[in-house]
Amino acid sequence: MYDFVTGPLAWIAFLIFFIGLIARTVWYFKGLNWQLDRVAYRPHMRYGIKGAVRSIGFWLFPYGSRSWRNNPVFTFLVFLFHIGLLITPVFLLGHNIMLKSSWGFSLPTLSETTADILTIAVIVSALFLVLRRVSLNEVRIITTAYDYLLIAIAVAPFVTGLMARYQVSNYQFWLIVHILCGEILLIAIPLTKLSHFILFFTSRAQLGMDYGIKRGGMKGKGFAW
Amino acid sequence: MSEGKLCNKKTVDTVEQLHALLADKSGKQYYEEMNHLEIDDKALWGTIQKTFKSRLKTWLDICSHCGLCAESCFYYLANDRDPTQVPSYKIQQTLGELIRRKGKVDNAFMQMCMDTAYSKCTCCTRCGVYCPFGIDTGIMFSYLRGLLFSQGFTPWEMKIGTGMHRIYRAQMDVTSEDWVDTCEWMAEEYEEDWPGLTIPVDVENADIIYTVNAREPKHYPEDLAEAAILFHLAGENWTVPSEGWEETSLAMFAGDWAACKMQVESVYAAMERLKPKSMVVTECGHAYRATVIEGPYWAGIKSGQTPVPSFHYVEWVAEALRTGKLKIDPAKKIKEPVTYQDSCNYIRNGGLGDFAREIMSYIAEDFREMTPCREHNFCCGGGGGLNGIGRYRAQRNIGLKIKRDQILATGAKLVVSPCHNCWDAIRDMEEIYKIGIRWSFLKPLLISMVEVPEHMKVAEQ
Numbered sequence: 042m043y044d045f046v047t048g049p050l051a052w053i054a055f056l057i058f059f060i061g062l063i064a065r066t067v068w069y070f071k072g073l074n075w076q077l078d079r080v081a082y083r084p085h086m087r088y089g090i091k092g093a094v095r096s097i098g099f100w101l102f103p104y105g106s107r108s109w110r111n112n113p114v115f116t117f118l119v120f121l122f123h124i125g126l127l128i129t130p131v132f133l134l135g136h137n138i139m140l141k142s143s144w145g146f147s148l149p150t151l152s153e154t155t156a157d158i159l160t161i162a163v164i165v166s167a168l169f170l171v172l173r174r175v176s177l178n179e180v181r182i183i184t185t186a187y188d189y190l191l192i193a194i195a196v197a198p199f200v201t202g203l204m205a206r207y208q209v210s211n212y213q214f215w216l217i218v219h220i221l222c223g224e225i226l227l228i229a230i231p232l233t234k235l236s237h238f239i240l241f242f243t244s245r246a247q248l249g250m251d252y253g254i255k256r257g258g259m260k261g262k263g264f265a266w
Numbered sequence: 267m268s269e270g271k272l273c274n275k276k277t278v279d280t281v282e283q284l285h286a287l288l289a290d291k292s293g294k295q296y297y298e299e300m301n302h303l304e305i306d307d308k309a310l311w312g313t314i315q316k317t318f319k320s321r322l323k324t325w326l327d328i329c330s331h332c333g334l335c336a337e338s339c340f341y342y343l344a345n346d347r348d349p350t351q352v353p354s355y356k357i358q359q360t361l362g363e364l365i366r367r368k369g370k371v372d373n374a375f376m377q378m379c380m381d382t383a384y385s386k387c388t389c390c391t392r393c394g395v396y397c398p399f400g401i402d403t404g405i406m407f408s409y410l411r412g413l414l415f416s417q418g419f420t421p422w423e424m425k426i427g428t429g430m431h432r433i434y435r436a437q438m439d440v441t442s443e444d445w446v447d448t449c450e451w452m453a454e455e456y457e458e459d460w461p462g463l464t465i466p467v468d469v470e471n472a473d474i475i476y477t478v479n480a481r482e483p484k485h486y487p488e489d490l491a492e493a494a495i496l497f498h499l500a501g502e503n504w505t506v507p508s509e510g511w512e513e514t515s516l517a518m519f520a521g522d523w524a525a526c527k528m529q530v531e532s533v534y535a536a537m538e539r540l541k542p543k544s545m546v547v548t549e550c551g552h553a554y555r556a557t558v559i560e561g562p563y564w565a566g567i568k569s570g571q572t573p574v575p576s577f578h579y580v581e582w583v584a585e586a587l588r589t590g591k592l593k594i595d596p597a598k599k600i601k602e603p604v605t606y607q608d609s610c611n612y613i614r615n616g617g618l619g620d621f622a623r624e625i626m627s628y629i630a631e632d633f634r635e636m637t638p639c640r641e642h643n644f645c646c647g648g649g650g651g652l653n654g655i656g657r658y659r660a661q662r663n664i665g666l667k668i669k670r671d672q673i674l675a676t677g678a679k680l681v682v683s684p685c686h687n688c689w690d691a692i693r694d695m696e697e698i699y700k701i702g703i704r705w706s707f708l709k710p711l712l713i714s715m716v717e718v719p720e721h722m723k724v725a726e727q
């Protein structure tokens with residue numbers, strides 16, 4: 042079983058992840074239409090790029106945009122959650138040992154304590170984000186079961202990873218479940234709303250180009266996100 | 267397919283059709299017929315497949331339902347944080363559902379969409395500024411309005427408005443003759459007080475071609491005279507076109523994209539014909555948005571630019587004050603606290619916030635910003651055509667509360683509002699809520715405080 046989940050299944054998951062994300066990006070940009078979107082992308086590419094970079098930049102950093110600043114607690118949770126989600130799996134010591142043994146190279150790694158803190162941060166922030174969905178009227182009304190499922194898919198590798206690491210019970214069992222959960226997440230990213238992994242950037246870039254080219258970017262100082 | 271006599275999928279292209287609609291008081295018969303209007307779901311889905319591309323699709327698909335858009339929406343705030351006013355909710359229930367059902371929807375659904383797209387969204391696009399993914403619900407509602415229009419589901423006044431544009435190339439029944447007559451009349455009327463004042467019509471190669479909102483010749487002709495006086499004082503070489511003088515676009519509010527194209531092309535044709543160096547648009551927000559910002563795309567101009575560089579009135583005023591073409595008499599500056607209403611259409615969606623501040627620095631001693639302001643301003647409550655739609659008057663009046671409270675918080679009793687829709691909304695706000703404020707376009711204020719050169723003064727008797 043271990044050989045299967047770390048072998049063929051891992052290949053499939055990573056292929057879907059990478060090819061899926063590339064396809065999403067290509068589809069997005071191919072589907073842009075200057076006349077339907079009413080943005081002259083090509084003739085004003087320089088303004089467009091400037092607008093896109095600003096639009097992504099102000100939102101990529103915590104408290105960079107007015108909306109982030111207006112919601113300090115939510116912003117803290119969202120960034121904690123996403124930083125943990127992205128940093129932990131990539132720089133985890135265990136993952137890099139596997140990387141080294143199969144591909145012959147590895148990335149810098151986190152200390153085990155840092156990795157533990159980040160993992161717990163992901164789980165705790167996810168819990169608060171779920172609580173927020175339940176308790177705030179304006180969020181509850183738009184929340185669907187699908188939203189909870191996606192949070193579960195995103196957090197499952199972290200919960201199972203902790204189980205395996207602390208060997209609460211059968212290590213082999215939790216390890217395999219952890220790997221499976223990770224693979225489900227990789228596959229889900231391009232195929233579900235988690236595609237905002239890449240579409241956050243494309244969508245923000247588009248609105249940035251819109252503001253940068255058409256909605257005042259060529260006249261003002263650039264939009265005050 | 268069941269079609270009403272007045273409420274149907276046909277566009278209004280003849281005076282007879284228009285008069286029939288106008289004769290139907292408050293659209294009573296029109297809305298009754300709407301209850302029986304059938305949906306051509308094949309055509310609807312066909313249009314969606316052709317026009318619903320990655321930008322809109324991604325917006326609907328990736329919304330994480332985080333709810334950050336809630337507080338960005340003045341309707342949500344004005345309606346005591348009613349969760350059904352959350353932008354994400356509103357668009358998912360309407361456009362989102364329409365897409366999920368592949369256009370197979372019934373009459374009641376379409377009417378619900380129309381009510382939502384007009385009475386719960388003014389397309390102010392503020393939500394797009396507060397969404398981490400940049401999901402611009404205002405743009406989506408505008409798109410939805412277009413789909414609704416194609417199926418005959420548009421408010422009565424919008425059907426009339428689009429007909430006006432199609433027939434008269436103006437939002438009101440003002441013909442070229444009426445317009446030119448008004449120009450001549452105003453020039454004559456004011457010439458005594460302003461020796462040498464003219465309103466030059468169809469002069470080629472002028473520095474400025476000046477274009478207006480049809481309401482001005484129709485209901486407020488003095489606005490045109492004021493524009494002429496200021497151009498005269500500033501020594502501008504300007505003209506107005508006899509045709510292609512109207513900048514507004516009720517067709518944009520209604521989503522009648524074909525009429526949008528016809529309307530802006532009439533203005534662009536005037537540019538081509540008279541070859542001015544630039545165009546200046548009157549103090550109107552959506553007019554500027556329609557003709558300068560969106561218009562080139564409707565007309566298929568790949569650069570996205572109007573045939574000659576085009577400017578909003580605030581840009582011209584700021585430049586005239588900066589360069590000294592217009593000089594303000596310091597003794598006549600506004601002494602009382604005064605605030606400025608940022609129009610969504612040329613501030614958030616046009617980037618002209620700095621020009622407005624520059625003007626205020628010349629004319630006001632105690633200028634007070636609203637909070638929030640500039641790109642982050644709230645809609646006046648009357649945008650997106652809402653001022654003119656009787657069916658949604660009650661909802662609009664509730665929405666006005668946010669701007670009312672913003673104005674009150676500044677302590678100013680005078681609101682400078684260089685946008686017709688904002689101006690109307692603030693006027694109605696005073697009528698409804700009686701908060702003791704006054705409101706004004708820039709032109710009359712400027713005329714009351716500008717220094718008049720000796721040679722332009724009336725000779726003493």
